[in-house]
Amino acid sequence: METVQSIKQRFEIIGNDPKLNRAIEKAIQVAPTDISVLVAGESGVGKESIPKIIHSLSHRKHGKYIAVNCGAIPEGTIDSELFGHEKGAFTGATGTREGYFEVADGGTIFLDEVGELPLTTQVRLLRVLENGEFIKVGSSQVQKTNVRIVAATNVNLFDAIEKGKFREDLYYRLSTVDITLPALRDRKDDIHLLFRKFAADFAHKYKMPPLKLDDNAISVLQKFRWSGNIRQLRNMAEQISVLETNRDISGSTLSSYLPQEGSNLPSVIKNKKSESDFSTERDILYKVLFDMKSDLHDLKKLTLELMKNGSAKVQEINTNLIQKIYGPKEADSEISFEEEPRNTTFNNHDEDTDFDENEDEFQFAETIEEEEVLKLEQREIEMIKKSLEKNKGKRKAAADELGISERTLYRKIKQFDL
Numbered sequence: 001m002e003t004v005q006s007i008k009q010r011f012e013i014i015g016n017d018p019k020l021n022r023a024i025e026k027a028i029q030v031a032p033t034d035i036s037v038l039v040a041g042e043s044g045v046g047k048e049s050i051p052k053i054i055h056s057l058s059h060r061k062h063g064k065y066i067a068v069n070c071g072a073i074p075e076g077t078i079d080s081e082l083f084g085h086e087k088g089a090f091t092g093a094t095g096t097r098e099g100y101f102e103v104a105d106g107g108t109i110f111l112d113e114v115g116e117l118p119l120t121t122q123v124r125l126l127r128v129l130e131n132g133e134f135i136k137v138g139s140s141q142v143q144k145t146n147v148r149i150v151a152a153t154n155v156n157l158f159d160a161i162e163k164g165k166f167r168e169d170l171y172y173r174l175s176t177v178d179i180t181l182p183a184l185r186d187r188k189d190d191i192h193l194l195f196r197k198f199a200a201d202f203a204h205k206y207k208m209p210p211l212k213l214d215d216n217a218i219s220v221l222q223k224f225r226w227s228g229n230i231r232q233l234r235n236m237a238e239q240i241s242v243l244e245t246n247r248d249i250s251g252s253t254l255s256s257y258l259p260q261e262g263s264n265l266p267s268v269i270k271n272k273k274s275e276s277d278f279s280t281e282r283d284i285l286y287k288v289l290f291d292m293k294s295d296l297h298d299l300k301k302l303t304l305e306l307m308k309n310g311s312a313k314v315q316e317i318n319t320n321l322i323q324k325i326y327g328p329k330e331a332d333s334e335i336s337f338e339e340e341p342r343n344t345t346f347n348n349h350d351e352d353t354d355f356d357e358n359e360d361e362f363q364f365a366e367t368i369e370e371e372e373v374l375k376l377e378q379r380e381i382e383m384i385k386k387s388l389e390k391n392k393g394k395r396k397a398a399a400d401e402l403g404i405s406e407r408t409l410y411r412k413i414k415q416f417d418l
Contacts (some may be wrong), residue, residue: 014189029056041181044229063107089138198237216251
């Protein structure tokens with residue numbers, strides 16, 4: 001049986017932290033079985049190493065290993081990517097396509113960011129986990145697959161379950177064994193080891209002497225929070241390797257490359273606040289929409305009465321309605337309802353012939369309706385623009401805040417040419 005140390009050397013894992021060692025031990029123990037594994041940990045801690053270890057030590061090591069980033073695949077195509085599709089299943093499906101679960105039959109699939117899967121896809125995945133069955137998009141034929149699933153997430157799935165964004169039964173199917181990788185700030189003794197490894201790699205890559213940290217720099221390195229974990233440490237080591245001519249790095253020099261807390265890092269916006277703000281705006285928009293619909297209904301009713309009974313009689317009967325639509329001043333001074341010399345009687349039997357005579361009244365109502373629709377579109381465009389700017393162009397986050405699907409937001413962006 002492989003040891004933890006041999007696995008570290010084989011997969012170039014640096015560190016001696018007990019939590020890290022325990023995670024690797026669990027991966028070694030669970031590898032010979034076929035049970036599903038859920039790898040948890042913050043972004044950048046190296047979760048992708050665990051499924052590789054599990055696959056390489058399993059009886060499936062000669063089968064295919066496919067890593068899928070669930071958060072990077074659009075909602076409209078994720079089912080096709082995972083399960084395949086038949087020709088003509090949707091627009092652009094010019095041929096039959098094999099999905100990852102069909103291609104990786106007998107191997108291992110690593111589902112990274114599994115918490116980003118749409119609910120409909122979660123149902124399909126649950127069926128694969130339970131009995132190894134799936135159906136291609138656009139097909140009615142059930143297919144079988146023998147795949148080992150290892151999933152990973154950097155979000156709290158219990159919170160997602162409470163919000164209705166992740167299925168509880170799927171969580172328990174995926175997390176037969178939980179493996180949690182510690183954050184870099186919890187592995188303080190490993191931070192300098194990792195920096196030295198990255199510095200040596202970049203020195204070889206760029207053909208220059210490796211960096212050396214003094215005691216003060218090592219202290220600064222270990223005290224920093226490292227929100228981006230190993231990925232952030234590696235990027236910083238590469239940056240210093242390229243930019244610094246002096247290979248002996250002091251604490252002050254190192255500090256100049258570290259972002260200050262709350263200054264250079266992207267701002268974090270609490271979901272509760274943003275959802276509340278957009279909920280208020282949506283309520284206002286809905287109220288405006290219903291008021292406009294009510295006014296349009298009243299306007300159509302008034303126009304129909306004019307056509308049926310003659311304008312003078314209507315003005316007398318519908319004074320309140322006229323004032324509601326046009327306002328008291330306009331109704332008294334500017335709006336004039338004079339008797340038309342021609343016959344304006346509305347007759348269902350002569351509908352085709354009377355249409356031309358009443359064309360002006362219909363055009364008037366349609367013009368007002370078109371103006372109101374344009375105002376609604378402008379409000380919608382403004383809200384979409386604000387949301388996209390607020391979320392730095394991230395469509396999924398903007399769609400969540402607007403209360404619409406990502407597919408609908410994409411269609412709106414194309415419709416309004418944003």
